Amino acid sequence: MTAHPLDPLSEDEIREVARILRREREVTRPQWRIASIELVEPAKQLVREFRPGDPIERRARVVLWSTETGSAYVAVLSLTTGNEAGEENTVESWQPNRAANPTPPWTSGTTATGPCAPIRRFSRRWPSAASTIPSWCWSTSGPTART
Known part of the structure; x- marks a missing residue:
């Protein structure tokens, strides 16, 4: 049970969302990916x-x-609401998010593409060069994802 309205979602609440x-x-x-779950x-x-x-x-x-x-x-x-009424909790709204680009093209496939592609291809040929690559090129949450 939550002690305050602004407490973060608990593990049980996140499981309930799923x-x-x-x-x-x-x-x-594999048809769906969840990017984030947060408290309203x-x-x-x-x-x-x-x-x-x-x-x-x-x-x-x-x-x-x-x-x-x-x-x-x-x-x-x-x-x-479902817990109080004895009914199931529900989806209140489901809206397309046209502004989001959740699947940038360089995150899929085996070919390195995107802004860091030349750097990553170079580092595969010369592994010692990998230490000079900015960390955001290898990040899964930054401008590119490691492929």
């Missing part, structure tokens, strides 16, 4: 008025994408 997405939207690997913060007024023991409405925002179509989505899920 369970809801599997049940309601058939989100499973309640309104400031609710946080200010919160007293220990008060019921807390918990919601999660999920960014995910289809590996088949490359389409990104943002979902908002309720983690508490």
Whole structure:
């Protein structure tokens, strides 16, 4: 049980998010990838008025994408309304995220492409050169992903 409305999502809540997405939207690997799961913060007024023991409405925002179509989505899920009513927790909203590019072309396949491709290809021929490559070229969260 959460002690405060702004506490991060617990391990159980993150598992519940995955369970809801599997049940309601058939989100499973390898067809889907989840980029992030985060707490939807309640309104400031609710946080200010919160007293220990008060019921807390918990919601999660999920960014995910289809590996088949490359389409990104943002979902908002309720983690508490179903528990109170004896019903299942549900997906409250499911919106395409056209602004996101979750699958950059250099993250798939075996050929190094993207802004660091020449550097990475060079380092495979001369491994001693790898120490001079900026760390973000090997990062899985930076401008490129290691291929």
